[in-house]
Amino acid sequence: xxxxxxxxxxxxxxxxxxxxxxxxxxxxxxxxxxxxxxxxxxxxxxxxxxxxxxxxxxxxxxxxxxxxxxxxxxxxxxxxxxxxxxxxxxxxxxxxxxxxxxxxxxxxxxxxxxxxxxxxxxxxxxxxxxxxxxxxxxxxxxxxxxxxxxxxxxxx
Amino acid sequence: xxxxxxxxxxxxxxxxxxxxxxxxxxxxxxxxxxxxxxxxxxxxxxxxxxxxxxxxxxxxxxxxxxxxxxxxxxxxxxxxxxxxxxxxxxxxxxxxxxxxxxxxxxxxxxxxxxxxxxxxxxxxxxxxxxxxxxxxxxxxxxxxxxxxxxxxxxxxxxxxxxxxxxxxxxxxxxxxxxxxxxxxxxxxxxxxxxxxxxxxxxxxxxxxxxxxxxxxxxxxxxxxxxxxxxxxxxxxxxxxxxxxxxxxxxxxxxxxxxxxxxxxxxxxxxxxxxxxxxxxxxxxxxxxxxx
Numbered sequence: 522x523x524x525x526x527x528x529x530x531x532x533x534x535x536x537x538x539x540x541x542x543x544x545x546x547x548x549x550x551x552x553x554x555x556x557x558x559x560x561x562x563x564x565x566x567x568x569x570x571x572x573x574x575x576x577x578x579x580x581x582x583x584x585x586x587x588x589x590x591x592x593x594x595x596x597x598x599x600x601x602x603x604x605x606x607x608x609x610x611x612x613x614x615x616x617x618x619x620x621x622x623x624x625x626x627x628x629x630x631x632x633x634x635x636x637x638x639x640x641x642x643x644x645x646x647x648x649x650x651x652x653x654x655x656x657x658x659x660x661x662x663x664x665x666x667x668x669x670x671x672x673x674x675x676x677x
Numbered sequence: 678x679x680x681x682x683x684x685x686x687x688x689x690x691x692x693x694x695x696x697x698x699x700x701x702x703x704x705x706x707x708x709x710x711x712x713x714x715x716x717x718x719x720x721x722x723x724x725x726x727x728x729x730x731x732x733x734x735x736x737x738x739x740x741x742x743x744x745x746x747x748x749x750x751x752x753x754x755x756x757x758x759x760x761x762x763x764x765x766x767x768x769x770x771x772x773x774x775x776x777x778x779x780x781x782x783x784x785x786x787x788x789x790x791x792x793x794x795x796x797x798x799x800x801x802x803x804x805x806x807x808x809x810x811x812x813x814x815x816x817x818x819x820x821x822x823x824x825x826x827x828x829x830x831x832x833x834x835x836x837x838x839x840x841x842x843x844x845x846x847x848x849x850x851x852x853x854x855x856x857x858x859x860x861x862x863x864x865x866x867x868x869x870x871x872x873x874x875x876x877x878x879x880x881x882x883x884x885x886x887x888x889x890x891x892x893x894x895x896x897x898x899x900x901x902x903x904x905x906x907x908x909x910x911x912x913x914x915x916x917x918x919x920x921x922x923x924x925x926x927x928x929x930x931x932x933x934x935x936x937x938x939x940x941x942x943x944x945x946x947x948x949x950x951x952x953x954x955x956x957x958x959x960x961x962x963x964x965x966x967x968x
Binding site: 539540541542543562563564567570576577578579582583584586587648649651653654 | 686866
């Protein structure tokens with residue numbers, strides 16, 4: 522067992538982990554943050570996406586030991602209290618959620634996209650979300666939701 | 678959870694090389710997007726890993742006559758690097774074609790090379806650009822041209838105790854120069870190339886081709902250069918007919934196989950077509966007329 526220090530959803534956190542443990546294992550099993558989903562576990566579906574220092578990362582393909590000193594944002598950290606974030610609300614409004622399994626990863630990746638591109642085109646969104654699979658294929662609604670969130674954020 | 682016997686996280690190169698020397702069975706972990714998948718599929722188990730995460734191995738440097746790429750540079754960092762975008766945009770195209778954004782954010786060009794896969798998206802461009810690799814061990818450095826580095830499917834000339842520490846790309850005069858990478862795959866993202874084709878063209882003042890390089894991935898057990906096609910084009914002013922002939926000659930360097938992605942015959946057709954398309958575009962970028 523080794524100990525790592527990182528920031529999880531804004532909170533300084535110390536965790537004891539195994540060397541072979543993935544960041545996904547750590548987030549779900551040790552921190553109990555089960556919003557991050559376990560999907561394919563080989564980096565193909567994006568359900569386990571978290572933001573590592575703001576960058577979308579498949580937590581299934583990252584050893585937890587390598588998150589030492591990093592800032593981790595999971596879906597639980599995206600809203601403030603019981604209020605949904607702009608992106609979450611836009612997903613609800615646009616019907617971009619069907620079974621919901623891809624949604625946490627989708628929202629985190631989209632959140633990171635809006636940080637670097639305030640007015641993404643449909644093509645930009647398709648490119649940035651290419652690593653997040655939605656097997657219900659709600660892709661059109663998801664693109665609409667991201668564009669709606671962009672409009673909302675640009676209002677303020 | 679992976680069964681990892683031991684994970685080393687060295688912070689300096691000498692420290693890393695010492696570990697590799699003392700524990701030659703160690704597997705080097707760069708971005709981890711291939712090694713961890715192999716471990717997940719139980720093709721590797723009980724592994725000692727040496728992570729490169731803390732080593733200063735990333736970044737791109739323009740040294741005038743060559744561009745030096747740190748092997749720890751991620752595909753995202755490569756694609757967004759201004760030096761790469763200006764001097765070697767074909768490698769930015771390759772970086773953006775590999776996996777998806779999450780994979781590009783952690784996967785490194787060095788890992789892509791050292792895996793030894795013929796489908797590596799960086800390989801056709803690095804072959805066409807005559808990249809040279811610095812391999813470092815506790816005993817010192819040696820340089821190996823990338824064209825000699827791949828020895829078979831998943832096999833490279835990396836001796837025990839050695840690691841890749843730099844990728845050098847000769848990059849001289851940019852006038853009358855063009856380079857292109859075309860990835861042929863079913864999907865635009867999260868897919869492995871059915872065929873990858875890269876071409877580099879440099880023109881003389883009189884408009885003749887003074888350098889032609891055509892490289893293919895997934896056309897043979899290792900990436901290859903199509904030297905017969907290159908020889909035909911060198912010294913000439915390309916015409917549509919000459920390009921078609923070069924496409925046919927591109928096949929002499931290749932030995933594609935059938936896989937579930939595509940048949941041998943389909944790949945042969947792609948080799949002919951994509952070698953032509955890639956070179957045609959490189960020629961146009963170098964200042965030649967559209968053919």
